[in-house]
Amino acid sequence: MRVLVARSFLQRARGLLGRAHLAADEALLLRPCSSVHTFGMCFAIDVVFIDPQGVVLAVREALGPWRVARCRGAAAVLEMAAGAARRAGLVPGTHLRLASTLSVVVRA
Numbered sequence: 001m002r003v004l005v006a007r008s009f010l011q012r013a014r015g016l017l018g019r020a021h022l023a024a025d026e027a028l029l030l031r032p033c034s035s036v037h038t039f040g041m042c043f044a045i046d047v048v049f050i051d052p053q054g055v056v057l058a059v060r061e062a063l064g065p066w067r068v069a070r071c072r073g074a075a076a077v078l079e080m081a082a083g084a085a086r087r088a089g090l091v092p093g094t095h096l097r098l099a100s101t102l103s104v105v106v107r108a
Contacts, residue, residue, distance in 0.1 A: 001088070003027045003078070015079065016041060022081040033077040035070030038063055046085035049074035056094040059085050 002025055006012045012030045016022060017040050030036065036047055047060040049071035060069045062082040078096075080088075090096075 001025055001027055001080075001084075003029050005029045005031065007031060016045065022079070024081050024084055024087075027078050027080040027084070029076060029078050031076040034072070034074040035068065036063075036077050036079065037068045038065050041065045044082040046080040046082055046090075048078040048080065048085055048090050050076040050078060050096060054096045056090055056092050056096065058092055059090055061085060 002023075004027070006015065006028060012033060015030065015036070016028060019041075021043055022028075022045060034049070038045065042065055044062040044064045047063050047069050049057045049059070049069075051057050051073055052075040057074055058071045063069055078090075
């Protein structure tokens with residue numbers, strides 16, 4: 001999976017706004033982040049909340065446009081195409097390791 005990393009305030013604020021879609025093999029990592037919104041978006045996304053140790057805390061599947069999601073204790077959020085989290089087997093308790101700025105490795 002190709003993961004784009006949004007580290008600056010402006011990168012996180014822009015997020016996926018202005019995009020028509022997100023490819024099935026693409027994701028956006030927002031760090032630091034514990035809440036997201038889909039105001040102004042025209043497609044649904046999966047939202048994966050991750051703690052500081054890389055453990056998935058919660059997954060919101062197919063979060064539609066004009067919605068808000070948050071998770072206490074999250075240090076980062078992975079935004080993925082709707083259905084991608086399930087295909088990748090991401091559930092609470094999954095350990096993630098950022099291998100580079102362009103990929104994520106899922107560990108059981």
